[in-house]
Amino acid sequence: MRVDGNPSTDPKIDRYDETEVLIVGSGPIGAVFARSLVDKGKEVLMIDIGEQRVGDHKKNSMAVQKDISLFTNTVKGELNLLSVPTSNVEAVLEPSSWAPRTEQQAFIKNGQNPDQKPILNLPAACATRVVGGMGSHWTCCIPREHANIERSNLFNDEEWDLLYTKAEKLLNRNDTAFDDSIRQQLVKETLKKAYEGREMRSMPLACERSKLNQNYVEWSCAATVLGDLSEPDYKSPLFKIRPNTQCLGLALGPDKKIKMAVTRNILTGEMQYIKAKKYVICAGAILTPGILFNSTFGDHSLADELPSALGCYMTEQPMAFCQVVLNRSLVDSVKDDPYHLGWAKKVKQHEQKYKNDPLPFPFNDPDPQCYFPLSEKYPWHTQIHRDAFGYGQVPPNVDQRLIVDLRWFTYMEQKQSNYVEFSSTYRDQFGMPQPTFHFTLDEGALTRCEGMISDMVDVARKLGGFLPGAEPKYLAPGSALHICGTYRAGEEEKDSVVDRSGKVWGYDNLVLGGCGVIPTGNACNPTLTAACFALAAVDKMVQELEA
Incomplete structure (x- = not known):
């Protein structure tokens, strides 16, 4: 043009x-x-x-705040994969089905990218x-x-x-929106006791409690x-x-x-x-x-x-993830209010109203939202909360109030050799140049990943047992978005x-x-x-x- x-x-x-x-x-x-x-x-x-x-x-x-697991499908529906290799397609088709022959180009629609080498990809990177x-x-x-x-x-x-102060004001930073939660207090006190000298904080969140109904949050x-x-x-x-x-x-x-x-x-x-x-x-x-x-x-x-330098020096965050079901001893201790935080009164009111509920947590008890900040000794950012995402699934027969998500993120060095290039041949689904990633982690990041997942497992064990299917794992590069x-x-x-x-x-x-x-x-x-x-x-x- x-x-x-x-x-x-x-x-x-x-x-x-x-x-x-x-x-x-x-x-x-x-x-x-x-x-x-x-x-x-x-x-x-x-x-x-x-x-x-x-x-x-x-x-x-309101529906998502009642059942955070609904959020998973919402997120999945709005994420478009950026670069999908076509050289490692594993689908086994019937012999009569159409498939590209050796001399033909592979598929090129919706981010499918014949130029993408799987080993250099950010397979979970989305827009x-x-x-x-x-x-x-x-x-x-x-x-x-x-x-x-x-x-x-x-x-x-x-x-x-x-x-930072100006940006926090624009985004409505709030460090206390979840601090009245029994589960927030239970997780924080448990981890403070287990890790004396390691700073445990409420997560700094961009949100505020609804002025119309304190049970809900305006994110x-x-x-x-x-x-x-x-x-x-x-x-x-x-x-x-x-x-x-x-x-x-x-x-x-x-x-x-x-x-x-x-x-x-x-x-x-x-x-x-x-x-x-x-x-x-x-x-x-x-x-x-x-x-x-x-x-x-x-x-x-x-x-x-x-x-x-455009497109070069690309960084992402290596990420580990797991979900735990709170330990029975921790859950059973809530009614005794061991930290004298006012739990007994809340539990009694809940039990009187819902006599058949086996858990002590009120139905409107907010999810935990806390973390260990990154430090020199622990060079990774942590999130201990409930924020079901594309990689977090909870079976419908497990009570959401028992689940805690753990997400650990570390950093990588900036290298010119980590870059995204744009094709002059292939186009994405919106007619723009198809991106192709060239990405590898540096040795320092690989070493930190080992320490990071070990730390996450150790913290998880202080809280409970792993949810089947959500045991500790590294997530695909690009998952952090x-x-x-x-x-x-x-x-x-x-x-x-x-x-x-x-x-x-x-x-x-x-x-x-x-x-x-x-x-x-x-x-x-x-x-x-x-x-x-x-x-x-x-x-x-x-x-x-x-x-």
């Missing part, structure tokens, strides 16, 4: 719009950009490939293409990165603290950050969100400024140009570089002039893609946001840190727009 000098008169284009800031992606980080820019009086147009629906969190469903992005089903755990192990030095301690999401901007009847000249709109790429002018975004309505096929003063791409750690690699429009191809570094921030172009304000080296009006900006290996959930980079980017953008 050619982009001429006056797109508003180009007969191939169905629509032409102008705005001050264009944001591609409506997840939590896109929402941070939008909310912060609108609050500073800037006009924002946000587009997303997802359907027209407010970006709420699926765990805010979410809905309004609200990953924020529609994320864990909402928002720890700060460890200053000496995870956090970059692009900001000093004072700057980091200010950015933070893109709609939370957007606030009134997400209301269907909200009318403002400063903010619009356009769903079902795919960004195909960016057109570069001869002055090395982005001239416009080329987009398409995926329902109608309508082609649209959007011209802005600033372009913010925050479509995820893989889809964002995919948009840039597809930016071959016009006489000046952006894809040919991008920093060489925390890919970082693919357009990393840095101090110079030779080993980074953007500066600390998210601006792509050499392009004054192009900003990237999301976990792909994070330049260091990290074990903890990265969303809060990505929000910090977004806030720093907003400050710089506003300064330049008002200059």
